[in-house]
Amino acid sequence: MPLDKVWFWSEGGTGKAKLGIINAASTEPLDGYKYYHDLFLKYGVLSATRIPIDVNHTSAAHDQNVVRLIKQQTGFFFGGGDQYRVVQTFLSSNGVPSPAVVAIKEMFAKGAVVAGTSAGTTCQTGRIMVRSGMSWEALRYGAHDGYNPSHSNYLVYHPYGGIGMLDKFVLDSHFSQRGREGRMIALLAETVDKPLGSPFGIGIDENTALVITHAGTDIINGKIIGEHGVTFFDLSSAHYDKAQNYFSIRNVYLHYLTHGDNIGLQKLNITFSASKRPMNGHEVYTHSLNSSDIFDGDRHSHGRKPEFVRVATSVFDATLDRTTYGETYEKNPAFKVFLSATGREAGGWVERKSDFHTDITSYKNLYVEIHAKGN
Template sequence: MNIWKIISLLIVIQFIMATATEPLVLIGGALADENEAIYQQIINFGGGNQKARIGVITAGSDPQDAKANAEYYCNLFRGYGVYDCSWIPIDLDHKENNQDPQVLSLIAQMTAFFFGGGDQERISECFFNSHEDSPALSLIRKLHTEQNVVISGSSAGTTIMQGNYMVTGGESYNAVTQDKPHSYIDDNYPDDLSYDPYPGFNIFTLGLLDTHFSQRGREGRMIRLLDFSRISYGFGIDENTALVINGTKGKVIGEGGVWVFNMKKINEKKDELRASDWEIDNVLGSYLTLDDEYDFTTNSITFASWKSSLYGREIHNHPMTPTDDIFSSPNNSELKDRRNPNEMEIVSCDLFDSKGSDTYGLTYEDDPTYEVDLTKDRDQGADGYQGYFNDINYYAFENLKIDIFRY
């Protein structure tokens, strides 16, 4: 083997090592008690029912609820037959425990960790000391990297796993209309897109993360933050759904799906008459559902074997009527409970099950109105997939072209 082949091989090995990760179970929030597949996945990574010792961390909770929330999760894990489950007692009222020898000893005994939801800023405050790893976080990180101890999280417990530009709040409409994302939460404009100027745990290093994704119409805020940060990939995880990562691949389990946004081919647009408006086109969005796999080394998707391409077998002649609530606005209801959850996912899947090539949606808010154009372009690799599993109909797709601009 000549020297150039050796160098090429070393580069490939180095790239695979950079994209490989120890086991992670990243859950999009609202995890149902009866979602056996996700709970059992965590237990299996932890050594199985007879060996797993689950450490539950509820630092994201209000401190007065942290212990009760941990006991709730432990009871669920015990109900699934886990060998042992313990609360790791670190919360806003007990931050000093992040260096307590007894707590560190407890952490060292665990074979799996579960971070509950709440507020990722609380988790950050509890596990960093002056923006440096606390002894507790250092130990969890060491167990994860050296002993393959699984780390799982739900909602805020997933969001904290990323590095720079961790999202801290905001609605999609505000994200696409505001001047730029804030590095702080603005109490006067709580729906504006904001991010933490300091990184999260940086355990997931392959892109941005967000949760409660389709249900709360977070596509716009993810795309805006990706563009602002110049990060190439973003992963938005639906409620009661998990992205299970082991090595270089991630697999979707659970009820919903995972959006993947690819910013490699974007074009930013500026209207000469409205130079301050943010607009973007040629974002590529994919949506993976049950049993679909994502390869982080090639950024490619393998759809479940029981799903088939929709190309040539679409049900509808035309896409559904364009929506006027593409980002599932909370303002479209007096109760702020989102009259149209999952709207962009629904519109996108319908497009792939129609013979049409494009559709669009408008924002519910109209000062100004923004438009989202969706195009399936086979020259860019767009394709939809569909299949039944346990009598449930699942859709998935890849490389949907997304353009966002002022209407």
């Protein structure tokens, strides 16, 4: 199964780790537990114990026997499914943490690992939590704090946030593969003024992990491991023009980091892997690429990089162009996404492989604007 993870890394190790498996996001918590149980035992944990909290057993989050079980673990893993089930199970309706959440945070403070995949990643945020939606619909219809089954592709978020393991950042998963860049930009722009809003977001690709150390300190750090990458969004200086008929924003900055790269999450200072070299002066192509379906993800990629990553990377790897654009496939309106690698110390780094699509590429400070086409 595709894994996109956020890990808060600390102590434990092969033959020592006692892992609490939390499968509250799943519609089949027991089946999911068995899968994760066997997987983690295969990779050497001492024990993999089910923490029996899910939407069918919400009272367990307040059960002192369960709290004691939590305090016997050296790490916790949140499985995939629907992140809203996790907050329904672990938090009150207005976001107050249950004794189970308090216990997990207490163990984390003592050195326990907290990790999650898919919905188990997204729910870790201490900021607003994305629930659903597609990029074009997010740009066209905005962000909503309640789900409407008549509009299943609308951008929906939970205003009281996730379980609060990572502050500052809104989190999302399956990221580039599902073309969620527009969704994240719209979500951050539309909710930054909310009590739990933030101008900063993180999108984690499939088969990729963001390993976080020193959480809660000024030296908090993220390291990327895995097959694809992690996108970091900075809208702290963005201008979101609400006077326009359709979504319009400028001064958005993105970083896309891949295996071996590090980022200081306090100030977003980046260190690229020693295996990579700057593209500047060593570009392979003449012109950058563009797209007629910029948020396509990898649905039609046929072995190529996901569409937004493909186009964005190309502006760092072309000798003659430092700007390009992509458009949404959907119309009424079509949105145009302008990308530039010309400002604020923008740069691309690469570990060359056989071709453009297998090269391991990263970049920092990609400038982004989005406007309805014709505006």
